[in-house]
Amino acid sequence: MSNPVHLRPRSPESRAAWRWHEFRLPFVPGRVSAAIGRFVLTRAAPTVIVDLPFGYAMYCDLAEYVQCTIALNGEWEGEIFDACAPLVRAGEVVLDVGAHVGYASLRLAHMTGKSGRVVAFEPLPAHRTAVAAQFELNGIGAQLTLVNAAASDRAGSAWFSVPGGGNAGVGALATTKLGTLTVPTIRLDDWLNEAGITSVALCKMDIEGAEALALAGLSRSLTDGRVRALLLEIHPDELPRFGSSVDAVLAQLTSHGYRLRYWEQPGEFRDGPRSADSTYLLALAPGRAWPTTDTA
Numbered sequence: 001m002s003n004p005v006h007l008r009p010r011s012p013e014s015r016a017a018w019r020w021h022e023f024r025l026p027f028v029p030g031r032v033s034a035a036i037g038r039f040v041l042t043r044a045a046p047t048v049i050v051d052l053p054f055g056y057a058m059y060c061d062l063a064e065y066v067q068c069t070i071a072l073n074g075e076w077e078g079e080i081f082d083a084c085a086p087l088v089r090a091g092e093v094v095l096d097v098g099a100h101v102g103y104a105s106l107r108l109a110h111m112t113g114k115s116g117r118v119v120a121f122e123p124l125p126a127h128r129t130a131v132a133a134q135f136e137l138n139g140i141g142a143q144l145t146l147v148n149a150a151a152s153d154r155a156g157s158a159w160f161s162v163p164g165g166g167n168a169g170v171g172a173l174a175t176t177k178l179g180t181l182t183v184p185t186i187r188l189d190d191w192l193n194e195a196g197i198t199s200v201a202l203c204k205m206d207i208e209g210a211e212a213l214a215l216a217g218l219s220r221s222l223t224d225g226r227v228r229a230l231l232l233e234i235h236p237d238e239l240p241r242f243g244s245s246v247d248a249v250l251a252q253l254t255s256h257g258y259r260l261r262y263w264e265q266p267g268e269f270r271d272g273p274r275s276a277d278s279t280y281l282l283a284l285a286p287g288r289a290w291p292t293t294d295t296a
Contacts, residue, residue, distance in 0.1 A: 005046065007049065009050060009053075018072050020044075057138060058070065058103060058134055059133055066100070084202060087291055092201035093201060096121065097205040097214060101134070102130055102133075104206070105134065108204065112143075116143065128148060132146055150184070151187075151218075152187070154185065159173070159177045160173055161180045192226065200226060200227045201229065203218075205233070219256070230253070231282055246274075257286040259288075261281065
């Protein structure tokens, strides 16, 4: 990327791009309007550098929905990361499973500080390049370990569905090879053992329906409490593709003694039962205290 302009959130550039993401013509099918918006964005929306409220900056491609949202608002699900921050101390290890282009990795890096370590698992080459660039931009490249793999229940390789349209964050392991590429897969247990990591403060996981597979590959670490907390985005509509369900994912966690809270409006983690529209959960290992800022 050559000399991107440096912006603050809600800049005229980000607002203009956002209007094309939301572009809709009356009496025209939504997919047609969306295609027109994408056509304009891919030709006119630049990559910019945006200052984030927690002190870091981020490259944002305004043609991509999530990154344009970050450029517009200065955050993506920022309240959720704020609620998790008390779980992480300076110098600890944190995991970003499904790193996309690095926003969550930067949030985790800020939590653990320059003496800490962020391990980002991301199988798509363009996304890994973006994550590395975010850390170099902020002068914290040494804090990042970038792993070329998708988390699963077995080591090897798997088909991966490459995201299309305007949202690059919805790539996922695939059950067929149509329209996909092959990526390496790992068991997180194996990777942590080989890396000699004995304690993980927080594991963020957003992998578009493959949560059950990744948790199966993390089962030993869940049994021994090596992972002290997990932040999961669960995908009810995608889980059945992998033979799982929301209830099955919750059972995977509770069977290891993890206690669960669910992100509910107006914006806090609460005890269950989980509401139908709650897609983020926080799981704490036995004996771990809930964040002090959580008033649930």
